[in-house]
Amino acid sequence: MAEASTFEAQLPALLSQHAGKYALVHGTELVGVFDTEANALAAGYQKFGPVPLYIRQVLPEEQKASAPALVLGILTAA
């Protein structure tokens, strides 16, 4: 995914100035950094319309979610 690569490439610089905030990436462009995920969503839809976006919190490592029922195979990750 181009957006993920763009984010990873910019992560060191983002961490130095915007740790904890939310980065909005579209294609290979870092569109902006926002205080909340909701603000990033709103900005993305305003600029690009109702299209898929890539928003990620500026953290040293991507936060991982846990859903044991999925992991155990009772349910299945898509």
Place this chain on the structure above:
Amino acid sequence: MITVRFGDADAVTGDGQKVKVPAKLALMQRGPVIPVVISPDQTFAAALQAASKPIPQPVTGFALVDTGATTTCIDATVAQKMGLAPSGTAKLSSVSHEGTQCLTYPVQLFFPAWNVGLQAARAMGVTIANQGIIALVGRDLLQNCVLVYNGADGSFTLAL
């Protein structure tokens, strides 16, 4: 506040006999499920409207209250049928798996029993419809709730 108590349900055994399933067993088998309506996030709906595109119809089903899930999940097929646009990705971690990449969707979960809608900014798309549910209510939403699971009574109570 929602209190759900499973009634003693009828079931049919392998040899065709009708038996009553105790409420506590029904809750154990079914889990704490509540009716839910999945709608697009309001911001996304507004963007669709501004672009003169149709707003997807809400999807109704059941949500499982899952204290084991950090993040709320929705069925990926439902998300695709609704034409929801992903807002990013997230990784599911476990002891046995380093991380399965999932798309995330901004959605609203409306609970008719409460008449309350909650925004889930990063609902993960997973395959759960085959379990008879369309959403898992994870701890990102439960952090604002009180949940009492009364297994002995076959009931649970969820309060905002």
